Structures are given as C-alpha cells and as structure tokens.
Amino acid sequence: MWSRPRKAPRQTLTLERIVAEAVALLDEEGADRLTMRRLAERLDTGSTTLYWHVKTKDDVLDLALDAVFGEVPLPDPAGGWQAAVRELIGGWRAALLRHPWSATMLDRPLMGPNALERTEFLYQTLTGAGFTAPQAAAYSLSNYVMGSVVMQVTWQDRDDEDTGAFLRERAGLYPALAEHGLDHEWDATFDEGLGYLLTGMRQAGKPKTGRLD
Amino acid sequence: MWSRPRKAPRQTLTLERIVAEAVALLDEEGADRLTMRRLAERLDTGSTTLYWHVKTKDDVLDLALDAVFGEVPLPDPAGGWQAAVRELIGGWRAALLRHPWSATMLDRPLMGPNALERTEFLYQTLTGAGFTAPQAAAYSLSNYVMGSVVMQVTWQDRDDEDTGAFLRERAGLYPALAEHGLDHEWDATFDEGLGYLLTGMRQAGKPKTGRLD
DNA sequence: TCCACTACTAGACCATCGATCCGGTCACTC
DNA sequence: GAGTGACCGGATCGATGGTCTAGTAGTGGA
Numbered sequence: 392m393w394s395r396p397r398k399a400p401r402q403t404l405t406l407e408r409i410v411a412e413a414v415a416l417l418d419e420e421g422a423d424r425l426t427m428r429r430l431a432e433r434l435d436t437g438s439t440t441l442y443w444h445v446k447t448k449d450d451v452l453d454l455a456l457d458a459v460f461g462e463v464p465l466p467d468p469a470g471g472w473q474a475a476v477r478e479l480i481g482g483w484r485a486a487l488l489r490h491p492w493s494a495t496m497l498d499r500p501l502m503g504p505n506a507l508e509r510t511e512f513l514y515q516t517l518t519g520a521g522f523t524a525p526q527a528a529a530y531s532l533s534n535y536v537m538g539s540v541v542m543q544v545t546w547q548d549r550d551d552e553d554t555g556a557f558l559r560e561r562a563g564l565y566p567a568l569a570e571h572g573l574d575h576e577w578d579a580t581f582d583e584g585l586g587y588l589l590t591g592m593r594q595a596g597k598p599k600t601g602r603l604d
Numbered sequence: 605m606w607s608r609p610r611k612a613p614r615q616t617l618t619l620e621r622i623v624a625e626a627v628a629l630l631d632e633e634g635a636d637r638l639t640m641r642r643l644a645e646r647l648d649t650g651s652t653t654l655y656w657h658v659k660t661k662d663d664v665l666d667l668a669l670d671a672v673f674g675e676v677p678l679p680d681p682a683g684g685w686q687a688a689v690r691e692l693i694g695g696w697r698a699a700l701l702r703h704p705w706s707a708t709m710l711d712r713p714l715m716g717p718n719a720l721e722r723t724e725f726l727y728q729t730l731t732g733a734g735f736t737a738p739q740a741a742a743y744s745l746s747n748y749v750m751g752s753v754v755m756q757v758t759w760q761d762r763d764d765e766d767t768g769a770f771l772r773e774r775a776g777l778y779p780a781l782a783e784h785g786l787d788h789e790w791d792a793t794f795d796e797g798l799g800y801l802l803t804g805m806r807q808a809g810k811p812k813t814g815r816l817d
Numbered sequence: 818t819c820c821a822c823t824a825c826t827a828g829a830c831c832a833t834c835g836a837t838c839c840g841g842t843c844a845c846t847c
Numbered sequence: 848g849a850g851t852g853a854c855c856g857g858a859t860c861g862a863t864g865g866t867c868t869a870g871t872a873g874t875g876g877a
Contacts, residue, residue, distance in 0.1 A: 404854080426834065437856040439837080444854095448835065495711045498754050500762060502770065507778055514780035526784050531797030534751030535744070541711050541754070542747055549713055557715065565720055567727035571739050584744030587804025594803050595796075617825080639863060650827045652866085657825095661864065 404436060406444050410454045414490065417455060422492040425451075452496055457503025459493045462486040465512050472520035473589055479513060480536050480585060487540040494544040497537050528592050535588060543577050617649060619657050623667045627703065630668060635705040638664075665709055670716025672706045675699040678725055685733035686802055692726060693749050693798060700753040707757040710750050741805050748801060756790050 412433050416425055427448055431438040445451055463486045466478035487493050501510070513532065517525035546554070555573055562569040625646050629638055640661055644651040658664055676699045679691035700706050714723070726745065730738035759767070768786055775782040 427836080428834080431856095438835085439857080440855050442836070498708045498758055500758055500767070502767070507774075507781065510785070511778040511781045514784055518780055518784070524784065525780070526788075527793045527796040528800070529785070530752075530755070530793050531748070531800055534748055534755055534797065536751070537754060538747030538749070538751030539743075541750060542743070545711055545713055554713070554715070561720075565724040567731055567738070568720065568724045571727055571731065571737065572723070572742070575739075580740045580743050583740040583808075584747065584801075587741070587744055587808060588797075588800050590804035590807050591800025591802070594807070595800060640865080641863080649825095651864090652828080653826050655865070 404434065404440060404444065406454070408434065409441060409444055409451065410458055413451050413455045414458055417492045418490055422495050427451075449499075453499065453503060456493055456496050456499070456501070457505045459486050459490050460501070460503060460505035460509055462489070463505075463509050465509070468516060468519065472516050473593075475516045476513070476532065476589065477585065479509065479516070480532055483509065483533075483536050484540055484581065487536070488543065491544045491548070494541045497541065522592075531588055531592075535584065539581050539584070543575075543581075547575070547577065617647060617653060617657065619667070621647065622654060622657055622664065623671055626664050626668045627671055630705045631703055635708050640664075662712075666712065666716060669706055669709050669712070669714070670718045672699050672703045673714070673716060673718035673722055675702070676718075676722055678722070681729060681732070685729050686806075688729050689726070689745065689802065690798065692722065692729070693745055696722065696746075696749050697753055697794065700749070701756065704757045704761070707754045710754065735805075744801055744805075748797065752794050752797070756788075756794075760788070760790065 409430070413425065413430055416430055416433060427438045427441055430451070431441050434441075441451075445454075460483075463479070463482045466475045466482075468475050470478075487497075501507070510529070510533070513529050514525050517528050522528055558565060558569045558573060622643070626638065626643055629643055629646060638661075640651045640654055643664070644654050647654075654664075658667075673696075676692070676695045679688045679695075681688050683691075700710075714720075723742070723746070726742050727738050730741050735741055771778060771782045771786065
C-alpha cells in the first residue's frame with residue numbers, strides 16, 4: 392500500500408475523505424460493520440467508486456489505522472528520555488483506546504508514515520539515552536503497548552458481570568485468578584507495568600554506559 | 605446390499621475431531637482459509653453438520669485457540685518464581701508461534717479452560733513469590749507475550765527484502781529505525797525484554813516484602 | 818414387533834460481502 | 848470541439864456464514 396504511487400486527486404471524492412469517513416464509521420459501529428457498501432453510502436457514492444481511489448478494502452484499513460497513529464503526539468525530548476518514552480507510549484495507548492477497533496488491526500504491518508514516525512522517534516529517544524542497541528528496548532515497549540491495548544479492549548467492554556460471575560463460579564478451579572484478577576484499574580496497572588520495563592531498561596543499561604538515568 | 609457402502613459408524617464426528625481438524629487446517633492454510641465448508645470437506649461431511657456440534661464459526665475459533673494454549677506446559681514451580689515465569693511465558697510464546705494464525709485471534713476473550721489454567725498458574729506463581737497484588741505483574745507479562753507474538757508473526761514472514769528495501773530507501777526520514785530496527789534476532793530480543801520486566805518486578809517488590817529474588 | 822425419539826447428516830437456499838465488468842459522464846487540454 | 852483520462856455507478860460474480868427443510872440410522876420402551 393505505502394509503496395504504491397499515489398493517484399492524482401480530482402475533487403469530490405478524495406482519499407482523505409474516504410479515510411476520515413472510514414474512521415468515523417469504525418468509531419461508531421465497529422470493525423465488522425465496515426463494508427465498502429456502507430462506507431460508500433455514507434460518502435454518498437457507489438461502492439465501485441471507492442475502488443478507484445483504493446485497491447482493496449485492506450487499503451482502507453491500513454489508512455485508517457495509520458490515521459489513528461497520527462493522533463499520537465510526539466513528546467518534547469527535553470524532559471529526559473524516560474519522560475519522553477512515557478509520554479509517547481501513553482499517547483500511543485490513548486490513541487488506540489480512543490479507537491478500539493484499531494486493536495484488532497495491530498496484526499498488520501505498521502508501515503504508514505505516522506506509525507513509522509512514532510517508531511523512529513522511539514528509536515531516536517533510546518539511542519539518545521545511551522542505548523547502543525535500542526532494538527530490544529523499543530521492541531519491549533511497543534509490544535507492551537500493543538498487548539495492553541488488545542487486552543483492555545478485549546475485556547473492558549465485555550460484561551464485567553458475566554466474566555466476573557463466570558470466574559467466581561469457578562473460584563475453586565482458579566482461586567488466585569478469581570481473587571486478584573477481576574477488578575481492573577486499567578490506567579494504573581498500565582503505568583505500573585511500564586514502570587517495570589523502564590526500571591529494567593535502566594538497570595540493564597547502567598553498567599555499560601552509565602548514562603541511563 | 606453388499607455393494608452399498610457401509611454407513612460410517614456412529615460417533616464419527618465429535619467436537620474433538622472438529623477442533624483438531626480446524627487446527628490442522630489453520631496450520632496448513634492460515635486463518636483466512638478456514639471456512640466452514642472447507643472444514644466440513646476435510647472432515648468428509650457437510651457444512652451443516654458442523655453446526656450441530658457448534659453454534660457458530662467463532663466457537664470453532666475459540667476452541668482452536670484454547671487448544672493451542674493446551675500445548676503450553678505448566679512449569680515445575682520448584683525452580684523459583686522467576687524460572688517458572690520464564691518457562692511459562694516462553695512456552696506460551698512458543699505455542700503461539702507454532703500456530704501463527706493464533707496471533708490474529710488474541711483479541712477475543714481467553715476464557716477456555718486451557719488458557720485459564722495457565723493464567724491461574726501465573727497468578728499463583730506471582731502470589732507465591734510475594735507479590736501481594738500480582739495483577740500488574742501478570743498483566744505486564746501476558747501483554748508482553750501477546751504483543752511479542754503479534755509483532756513477530758506480523759513481520760517475520762513478510763518479505764524481509766521488501767520491508768528492508770522500503771526502509772532503506774527512506775533512511776533519510778527514519779535514520780535510527782533503518783540503522784537499528786532491521787535485523788531481528790527474535791528469540792534473543794524477546795528474552796532481553798522479558799529480563800527487563802523481571803528486573804523491574806524484582807525491584808518494585810523488594811522494599812515491600814523482601815522476598816522477591 | 819413396532820414406534821417414537823435422539824443423534825446426526827445433507828442439499829437447497831438466503832443475505833451479504835469484496836471485488837470486477839462494462840458502460841457511462843465530466844472537466845480539462847490541444 | 849474532439850478527445851483523453853479522471854471519475855462514477857448499476858449489475859453481477861463467486862464465496863461466505865448461517866438457516867430451513869427433509870431426511871436416516873440406531874436405541875429404548877411398550
């Protein structure tokens with residue numbers, strides 16, 4: 392998708408409008424309700440027309456997902472690498488949570504310009520902090536956000552009543568889970584886990600470079 | 605009479621056979637090639653028949669996914685909590701990677717008995733290690749595995765040629781990414797990130813309980 | 818011995834989807 | 848003012864998830 396050359400625009404229907412409407416539709420109705428027909432209808436056109444601007448439906452999804460990444464603010468690096476990482480990752484998470492459908496789509500290559508820009512920022516922040524091989528750190532951090540969002544989106548809107556009851560019924564089988572796993576303070580838990588990662592990264596880096604704090 | 609084919613004996617089609625065949629089909633052809641028709645064909649029956657054993661296709665997927673979790677060995681807790689966690693999480697990752705299609709399905713509630721058993725084990729290991737509130741730790745760890753698998757599955761089979769070329773062409777835009785982000789030693793990187801997490805967890809727990817080592 | 822009942826199977830069918838074919842229309846350019 | 852290429856859409860294709868209808872084979876009861 393990203394490597395294909397862009398067609399010249401004309402007027403009424405533009406790629407931007409398509410993407411914006413796709414995001415709106417996804418926000419309002421969810422991933423499984425996005426069909427080319429429905430999207431076309433909202434844009435007051437025929438489904439065929441969309442295929443002039445876009446090769447497949449997957450293109451629409453790729454573009455919509457990258458639009459979400461575009462909402463992630465790039466932090467000011469002046470506050471130190473850990474603050475920058477926290478801010479970037481936090482914004483990353485917030486943007487994905489604002490558009491819960493995006494969690495279902497993280498299994499596609501994030502090669503859009505917005506996603507790449509954020510990843511590049513992460514790598515630069517980490518190398519700037521003294522990591523000579525920032526890959527593992529960047530990998531851990533992005534894995535952690537992705538996983539967190541997928542997990543939260545999967546569980547938070549499901550009837551907490553239902554899962555709660557389900558697990559409590561089986562408290563005999565899963566005692567620790569039933570006792571500690573039910574109430575979720577998503578934000579706090581996320582921050583705590585991010586803290587673990589940053590602590591570990593600081594520790595691992597220190598002996599080598601002495602700069603990571 | 606004698607030329608008539610003997611009708612297959614009773615009990616030919618069981619839920620177990622359906623799930624096993626679904627996993628095999630998913631392994632061989634991938635998630636998007638699993639259709640009820642194809643699955644029925646492989647089981648030498650009609651697609652309708654499947655719906656006697658199963659309510660929807662999602663049921664098949666839920667069962668198949670939980671079957672993958674069933675492959676994750678439960679470690680021996682005797683070696684200490686960190687070894688147990690490493691072993692559980694490593695086996696978790698390995699099982700998912702053996703069935704790459706499973707990465708696409710992590711956005712559904714993992715309420716199967718096999719998945720729950722592993723989660724319970726994780727919670728028990730962590731509480732046994734002295735974590736009074738093991739939720740954040742368990743959350744971090746499972747998020748990390750999930751994210752790692754999704755990331756690796758997304759990227760490793762994609763033509764490394766293509767993404768490599770794509771990024772190198774844009775090395776001006778994404779210098780740090782092009783320099784450090786291309787070669788992947790998946791296993792080592794995963795272990796390193798897991799190390800960060802465990803270090804962070806140890807540090808965080810120590811002052812409170814003094815037992816986490 | 819017969820009959821009802823359960824477990825199970827299949828073909829035809831429905832609505833819907835992504836995508837394409839083919840036939841247009843409109844705004845520019847030469 | 849003819850032509851060209853950007854743009855649009857109705858009809859349609861093949862495939863899918865799922866249901867309806869119509870069974871059949873074996874089992875237990877009377």
